[in-house]
Amino acid sequence: MRFRRFLAADANGQVRARLTALLEEHDVQLHDASKETELIGSGRLDSLGLFKLAAFVEQEVGREIDIAEYDLAKEWNTIDDIVRFIAVQRAGG
Amino acid sequence: MAPSYELVRYEADLKPQVAALQCHLWSPSTALNLAYFEWKHERNPYIEEPLVYLARCNGQVVAMRGFAGTRWRVGAGDDSREFTALYADDLVIAPEHRNRGLLTKVMAKAFEDLSGSPFHYAVNLSPGPLSYLTALTGGWRSVGLMGPMRHLSWRTVLHRARTRLGRRMPLLAPREREQAPFADIDAAWATRSGAYAGLSLEQAPRCAEMAALIARVEDERVRHVRDATYLQWRFQNPLSRYRYLYYGRQSLEGYLVLQEYSSDYADRHVVNIVDWEASSLDIHTELLRAAIALTRERELFIWSATLPATLTRLLVRNGFRLRPEPRSATELRHVLMLRPIRDVRSAGSWLFEDLPLAELRSWDLRMLYSMHG
Numbered sequence: 001m002r003f004r005r006f007l008a009a010d011a012n013g014q015v016r017a018r019l020t021a022l023l024e025e026h027d028v029q030l031h032d033a034s035k036e037t038e039l040i041g042s043g044r045l046d047s048l049g050l051f052k053l054a055a056f057v058e059q060e061v062g063r064e065i066d067i068a069e070y071d072l073a074k075e076w077n078t079i080d081d082i083v084r085f086i087a088v089q090r091a092g093g
Numbered sequence: 094m095a096p097s098y099e100l101v102r103y104e105a106d107l108k109p110q111v112a113a114l115q116c117h118l119w120s121p122s123t124a125l126n127l128a129y130f131e132w133k134h135e136r137n138p139y140i141e142e143p144l145v146y147l148a149r150c151n152g153q154v155v156a157m158r159g160f161a162g163t164r165w166r167v168g169a170g171d172d173s174r175e176f177t178a179l180y181a182d183d184l185v186i187a188p189e190h191r192n193r194g195l196l197t198k199v200m201a202k203a204f205e206d207l208s209g210s211p212f213h214y215a216v217n218l219s220p221g222p223l224s225y226l227t228a229l230t231g232g233w234r235s236v237g238l239m240g241p242m243r244h245l246s247w248r249t250v251l252h253r254a255r256t257r258l259g260r261r262m263p264l265l266a267p268r269e270r271e272q273a274p275f276a277d278i279d280a281a282w283a284t285r286s287g288a289y290a291g292l293s294l295e296q297a298p299r300c301a302e303m304a305a306l307i308a309r310v311e312d313e314r315v316r317h318v319r320d321a322t323y324l325q326w327r328f329q330n331p332l333s334r335y336r337y338l339y340y341g342r343q344s345l346e347g348y349l350v351l352q353e354y355s356s357d358y359a360d361r362h363v364v365n366i367v368d369w370e371a372s373s374l375d376i377h378t379e380l381l382r383a384a385i386a387l388t389r390e391r392e393l394f395i396w397s398a399t400l401p402a403t404l405t406r407l408l409v410r411n412g413f414r415l416r417p418e419p420r421s422a423t424e425l426r427h428v429l430m431l432r433p434i435r436d437v438r439s440a441g442s443w444l445f446e447d448l449p450l451a452e453l454r455s456w457d458l459r460m461l462y463s464m465h466g
Contacts, residue, residue: 027192040230043201046194047223054226054422064420067226068235068428076230 015060016083022056023049023079040077057082061089096150098195100202103134103145103157110154111145118185119332120356128331130183137162138326139177144210146203148186148195155190158199159183160207163216163462164318167448169311175318176445178214179207179434182464184224196227204232207434213442214450217430218463222423228430232437237453239427239460240398242405242413244385252390253362274334275353278364281387289383295337300324302345306370314399315450316457319368327461332356335367338383340376347371349380351388352466364388366395367466368459374403381411396427399458427465429458 026049028039039045045053053076058064070076075085103111108130115126134143139162148156160179167174181203186195207215218239220228229235282294300321307319317323328335333352340347350368353361366384371377385393397405397415419426431450433442443451460466 043194043197046192047196047227048192050226050230051223051423058421058423065422066420067229067422072226073230073232 012083012087015086016079018060019056019079019082022052026052036078036080038077039079039082040073053082057086057089060086065089095193096190098155098198099149100198101147101149102206103143103147103159107147107154111147111157114154114157114185114187115183117187118183120358122357125331125356132326132329132331133161133183134159136326136329138322139164140179144179144203144207145183146199146206148190148199150190156186156195156199157183158196158203160203160215164323165315166318167313167315167445169313173313174446176214177212178216179212181215181217182219184221196224197231200227200231204434210434212434214445215432215434218427218458219465220426220428220430222425225426225428225430226422228432231432233430233432234443234451236429236431236451236456238398238418239396239429239458240418241416241427242395242397242408243416244388244393244411244413246389246412248390249362249392256362274355275336275351277390278336278351278387281389285386288386289379291340291342292379292383293339294383294387295339296335298324298328298335298337298350299339299345299348300328303348303370306345306348306372310370310372312457314457315445315448315455317459317462319461332464333466338380338387340371340380346373347376347380349384350461351384352460353391362390362392364391364393365460365466366393367461369395369404374407377404378407381407385411394460396458396460398453399456427463429453429456 023039023045028044028049037044040050054065054067057076070085074081076082108127109123112123112127112130115130116123119126119129134140134145144160146158147154158181160181163178163180165176165178167176184196215233217228217233225235278294286292286294303324304319304321311319332355334355336351338349338351339345348368348370349366352365352367353359353363369377369380371380393413395408395413397408397413400408431443433439436442443449448455
């Protein structure tokens with residue numbers, strides 16, 4: 001049980017690292033960002049960034065996602081939210 | 094240093110800049126873009142002045158989002174009610190100003206300004222993948238996919254291949270007269286019209302007769318008001334050309350409208366059935382079979398999601414197939430999007446007199462209502 005939790009935490013850490021790299025590559029300003037920094041609500045993420053993020057999420061989850069079913073402004077608003085969203089989707093959520 | 098942007102509402106002196114900006118969207122011709130803008134925003138029957146929002150950088154218009162007026166009807170007869178909604182469209186950002194969050198800023202400015210307007214809803218039936226995603230984060234809901242169905246024959250495939258080859262080997266290219274607007278369809282009609290008793294193919298809309306037929310056959314779902322005023326205006330869209338198949342000599346008993354795009358950016362192989370009405374299934378059938386026969390070198394499209402099941406079956410029997418629905422968030426889709434102008438979080442904002450507008454079953458949607466048609 002503890003090992004499983006460790007693996008999940010490690011996987012989330014890797015997703016977070018890849019996500020941060022993607023956002024930085026897209027020039028999203030993260031130097032002053034905290035876990036709670038809003039990406040969508042603050043307008044940091046533009047439409048192309050959102051598009052790349054959608055492709056990234058689908059790649060991480062391993063399948064296509066009907067995003068119309070989700071409140072993206074809430075579920076993808078921070079880096080933590082996105083990592084959590086991916087974890088839930090991977091678990092079959 | 095990052096450029097600074099000024100967000101403003103459209104004023105008439107900015108029209109030439111807007112037409113030039115639209116070369117990145119609609120057509121390489123500023124004259125055609127100008128004609129389109131004037132038709133859509135200045136002569137729109139449902140708004141008094143253009144509702145267009147712009148971003149300017151150093152005095153130059155670099156981004157825009159327009160809202161055209163649309164008028165929707167619910168219910169039938171004396172119990173019907175109507176409301177005006179704004180159709181969000183004409184989204185364009187100059188290439189050198191993309192990836193800077195301008196779309197979000199222009200939309201925020203627009204909805205802030207429109208919150209004081211008498212309109213309650215914004216709709217969109219033609220979002221691109223980027224604007225679709227951005228809209229979902231900005232209070233819009235995806236009501237449902239339009240279920241585009243396609244009719245594709247071996248002749249279409251051959252014609253496409255010939256056009257492609259013709260770019261390298263001009264001798265194989267379709268002749269110029271074959272490329273003229275609707276030339277193939279007019280020629281097919283000239284040789285086959287005798288086979289279609291009761292049908293005629295015309296270049297002009299019979300707006301009053303079409304509106305009278307619609308009033309006889311329409312159901313109670315939310316649909317665009319299709320009266321003579323609307324049809325007269327709608328069929329003047331400079332970015333589209335139309336041919337009208339009519340059934341009925343004494344009184345109009347059915348019609349089917351074929352549309353192709355006029356912009357040089359558009360795929361000329363595509364013909365859309367943008368509207369299709371008839372007083373019986375037999376007449377629907379006659380019109381559809383004639384449309385297929387006349388467009389045999391083209392790809393024929395129609396939206397099927399809100400058609401009655403009898404018509405969907407008729408389409409399938411005549412060779413139409415549902416185009417696979419986009420599954421990925423990053424693919425282009427034909428979808429109805431809706432957003433209350435104010436208070437998107439309130440459940441009541443998504444109702445029109447108790448009718449759930451965020452459910453596709455509430456709607457009867459034709460391609461004619463969108464900028465696809």
